[in-house]
Amino acid sequence: MSLREEAAQLRQDIENEQRDKLKIALFGQPGAGKSSLINQIVGQPVVKTGASTDMTTEAQVIAHDELLLVDLPGYGTTRFPPNQWMEQFKPEELDLFLCVFSGKFHEADSKFFKELREKGRICLFVRNKRDDLWEDGKTQEELEAEIAADVHRQVGSEEPVHFVSCRTRGGLAELVDAIYAALDPAKREKYARSAKAFSMAHLEAKRAACEKAVYKYAGLAAANGLNPIPGVNVGVDISIMFKLFADVRSAYGLTDEKVNKLIPSLLPLGKRVLDYSTKEGIALLLKRFAGKGASVQIGRFVPFIGQAVAAAAGFGLTLAAGKSYLNDCHELAERILAAELGIAEQP
Structure with missing residues (x-):
């Protein structure tokens, strides 16, 4: 199956999943x-x-x-x-x-x-x-x-x-x-993606569910390749990455209001989550990961995105950026939940 065909199938899979x-x-x-x-x-x-x-x-x-x-x-x-x-x-x-x-x-x-x-x-x-x-x-x-x-x-x-x-x-x-x-x-x-987490185990289930979305959206953004990233020799569909980041933030309940009310020790991480959620911030994050490629094995996710999409120029870049943003949101949500549960942070 060609890259164009796999991208069309991946887009349809995402739309069907969101509709159901x-x-x-x-x-x-x-x-x-x-x-x-x-x-x-x-x-x-x-x-x-x-x-x-x-x-x-x-x-x-x-x-x-x-x-x-x-x-x-x-x-x-x-x-x-x-x-x-x-x-x-x-x-x-x-x-x-x-x-x-x-x-x-x-x-x-x-x-x-x-x-x-x-x-x-x-x-x-x-x-x-x-x-x-x-x-x-x-x-x-x-x-x-x-x-x-x-x-x-x-x-x-x-x-x-x-x-x-x-x-x-x-x-x-x-x-x-x-x-x-x-x-x-x-x-x-x-x-897991949509409901509030009431335990650390629930947050881990949320991360695992969000990770699948990261692979799918990152694959589609790379396959579309509409917008050249300044200083990077690949194109990425920024609007798809913007939707991905918004979905990840929503999954963790990290609204602007909630992030802006964080205790001082969490503000730097909260600011990073907000800054990278804009189209300008996404472009900066993509540029930061240019040339580094995917830092994790993608084999087990090939059935979700297809071989041609996984091999597309820019997929390693979009995947690395998506996983980085997921990690930031997860860490912030984890520290917020720890405070709610009265769990002391490790030194």
């Missing part, structure tokens, strides 16, 4: 904290939250990078009877369901879960507001065991119940692990 979003639906009773959980998953306040009233009167779709988070309205209500609900919201088109509840587990949620099970859909049970659990004379573990037992009784099987707190972020790392386990590998990569 990971769709996660949340359902549950009013006041369960679905909106708060969505905000925690993406790491940004993307949904308005309500303390006690039902903020969801119709399905709300929140698009975030490669995620589509669907906040579903109540099942089996006068507004949405079961048959009408199934016809309108089409659960077979969604990848994963989170049944979110707080307080007593409701019969309507149990009925909906059984419907989903009959359709072969995967559903995780999430008991939100874990920090509010308290009863005189009982431990946290005893209260959680009672709640899990009630869920098991109502749904007729011993499904795991994940206890989380959006206020303290307790249990969210374990919930993310459960979400990963419930998804096929390609969908896990989408979740």
Whole structure:
């Protein structure tokens, strides 16, 4: 296959991947904290939250990078009877369901879960507001065991119940692990790139998923070769590299606002991340790596980009620049997360 043909196929693969979003639906009773959980998953306040009233009167779709988070309205209500609900919201088109509840587990949620099970859909049970659990004379573990037992009784099987707190972020790392386990590998990569990391292991999964994007975009930028880099005897499509860098920054949640609020010790790294995210900064970074070539083995990624693309003039240059930017973003995100988790930096 020629370079032109491989580049066209690679472009189509990227477009298809971006179009095929990971769709996660949340359902549950009013006041369960679905909106708060969505905000925690993406790491940004993307949904308005309500303390006690039902903020969801119709399905709300929140698009975030490669995620589509669907906040579903109540099942089996006068507004949405079961048959009408199934016809309108089409659960077979969604990848994963989170049944979110707080307080007593409701019969309507149990009925909906059984419907989903009959359709072969995967559903995780999430008991939100874990920090509010308290009863005189009982431990946290005893209260959680009672709640899990009630869920098991109502749904007729011993499904795991994940206890989380959006206020303290307790249990969210374990919930993310459960979400990963419930998804096929390609969908896990989408979740890793798009969702907030709550542990260092999650950040490593994010890096691995972003690395594949770096190879694909770097290959396409080199294959297009539209813009000659001053002082470098190759051409690169800067607009593709600009999209790559923007996607990597977004994957790590490194918005301008967040970077500009960093503590002084992180500001130099944060400034580098911002400076290299512009088209002018990308050109400078490419020039910096001119002549150095790719610093890592590319063989295992050839199936993703093609032999001709891997051999294209400028691929080593775009790959080195892309991986350098990924490393900077990862290091910055790692140090921010360490501070959030209270982990002391190594001297």
